[in-house]
Amino acid sequence: MGSLFPFRTDVEADAGNPRLVGIDEDAADEVFDALGSRTARRILTAIYDDPRPASDLADDVDTSLQNARYHLDNLSDAGLVTVADTWYSERGTEMKVYAPANDAVVVFAGDNDQKTGAFDALKRFLGGVVAVGIAALVVQALLAPGSLLPTFGSAGSETSPATTPSDGGGFSTMDVQRSTTTTTTTDGGHGLLALLAEPGVAFFLGGLCVLLVVTTLWYVRTRRRG
Template sequence: MSSLLPLEPSAAGVADRDIDPKLVDLADAEADEILSAIASRTARDILAAAYAEPRTASDIADAIESSVQNVSYHLDRLCDADLLEVVETWYSEQGREMAVYGPTSAALVLYAGAEQSTPSITTALERVLGGVGVVGVASLLVHRRWRALQPSVRAVRGESAQQSVVDSASAFATGPGGVALWTGLLVVAGLFALWYWRTYRPARRRTA
C-alpha cells in the first residue's frame, strides 16, 4: 500500500520565492557571524547546494559527498547566521519528517567601503521627475497632433477656430493628450511604488 504522505514534492527555488538579495558590510557585526559560518569549504559547498536547489540534509550530504552528521552541524550554523532556513517539510516513506533547507536571500553580497549600498531616494525622485517631463511632452505632442485634425471637423460643424484658455484646457483634459498624460503618470507612479517597496525598503531594513 502506497503512503498517503507527500514524498519529496518540488520545492520552490530561489527564483520562485519572493526574497531579496542580502547586502552585508564587512564592518558590520553580522559579517563576523557569516564569515565564521562559511569559513570551511564544506559549509560553502552546502550553501551552494541549497542555492542550486532546496534539499534535505541527506540530499545535501549526497550532493557534496559528506556525512549527514557533518552536514547537519554546518546547517545549524548556517541557519544561525541567517543564511539558510527551513523552507518546506518532506516525509519519508516511513512518515518521518525531513526539513528542506533553502537560502534566506536571493544572493549573498559582502562588501567593503564607505559608499552606502542603500539606493538613493533623491536619485529615484529625480528620475521620476524626468519621467513626468517626458510624459508631459509626449502628451502635448499627442494633443497637438489631435488638434491638427480638428479644423476640418470644425469647418464641417461651422464652429469657430478660436477657443478660450478654459476651452483649450478642457479639450486637452478630455482628449487623447489628457488620456496619454494620466496614463503616463500612473505608469511612472506605479514604477516608483514598485521600486520603493521591492528595493528601497528592504535595503533600508538591511542597513538599519
C-alpha cells in the same frame, strides 16, 4: 493500499531581496564563521542550485549527515539559509527542506553611503537580469520557436545503419557507425556556435553586457554626485 511515503513536494524558494553585509558589521562575523569550511560553502552552493533536506545535501557534498546538519545550523544562524518546506522519508520521518534566505549575499567594505549605493546597484542589476531573461524568451519564441528543442536525426542521434553486403563494394554497418561517431565528435564546436547564434541567446548575452555597462555608469555617477 500503497504507502503515502516518501512524500516530497516541489519547493519554490521564496528568497528575499539581495543581502548586502558590511564587513565591519556583527553579522559579517557570523557569515564568515559559517562559510569558513569548504564543506559549508559547497552545501550553500547546492542549496542555491536546488532546495533539499540535510540527507540529500550530505550525499551531494559527500559528507556525513551529522556534519551536514552542523553546517546547516551555522548557515541558518548566519541568516544564509532558511527552512522552506517539510518532506517525509519512506518511514514517515519529517525532513526539513533548506532553501536560500536571499537571492544573493554580498559582503561589502566601505562607508554607509557606498553601501547604500552598491545595494541599489545590485538590486537594479538583478532586476535587469530577470527582465532581460524574460525578453530573451519572447524574442526566441517570436523569431525561432522550437529551434532550441532537440531534433531527432541530428548529429549523435539514432540513425538506421546501412546493411549493404560486405562483398558488394558498399559501406558496411561498421563503416557507417564509425562515420557517425566521427561526425558527432567533430561537430561539437559547431553545435555551440549554433546555440550562440540563436536570437534569444544572442539577445540575452547582449542584454547582459549592456546592463552591466549601464549599471556601472549609474553607480559611478551616483558616487560622484554624493
